[in-house]
Amino acid sequence: MKLGLISDIHEDIVSLQKGLDLLNNERCDQIICLGDIIGFSNPYYPYADTKDANACIDLVRNHCSVVVPGNHDLFSAGRVPAFNAGIEYPDNWFSLDISVRMELMKEKIWFYEKEVIPKLTDENIHYLQSLPEYQVLQVDGCKILFTHFLYPDVSGSLRKRIDDIYDYRMHFLFMRKNNCKLSFAGHMHKEGFEVINIQGFREYRFKKKRLHKTETFVGLPSLASGRNKNGVAIFNTESYELHAIRI
Helix, strand or coil: CEEEEECCCCCCHHHHHHHHHHHHHCCCCEEEECCCCCCCECCCCCCCCCCCHHHHHHHHHHHCCEECCCHHHHHHCCCCCCCCCCCCCCCCHHHCCHHHHHHHHCCCECCCCCECCCCCCHHHHHHHHHCCCCEEEEECCEEEEECCCCCCCCCCCECCCCCCHHHHHHHHHHHHHCCCCEEEECCCCCCCEEEEECCEEEEECCCEEECCCCCEEEECCCCCCCCCCCEEEEEECCCCEEEEEEC
16 A cells, blocks of 8 residues: 655645645555644745645645644644643643743743744634544554654654654654554654664655664655755555655
């Protein structure tokens, strides 16, 4: 089975349509979205004139069989993460002034102070509020974990840098808890993809690579056209080959 993988769309409707067209032309059996469908800031993204948050959500709803939310999705839907990595949010979190929130959290989380807040439809807000923060898919005898980022911060809501392979330890334990040998995530906007397993940590540009059938985490590129090279990925569950493709 061919799984099309997209992540970090950030309201880029033009790139999203290109990515979906590419995956459909490659005859992917399913398309999986790993979050941050929305979330736009002027300093980072160059497509202010074409961004369309509602259209991006609509396309994802219509074309993706598995969807998990990213940190920007949760914020725009007024939803605190269930997997909060030990961060305690006040019940009135979203009614607090941003200066109060910053004082309470001391730079532990993202505050989205430069974000252009989209005007979402009620239907799309409800959709973002309903998404599970992680999903597990079993296909061809393999259980695959899909998240936006690493456990215990599966939505990527913390301002946390990943500096060492040790930072993946808790995520691999979460994979084992869910009996998953393979895990895909976005959030890091890789220019290609990263592979972490017992053999260590490796980063690859946009290319094909056959993955080892050991416990493996894969970090994917962003779909949005920003500072980093963007693209999509296809994973063949039979050959275990991953193909990251620039768009």
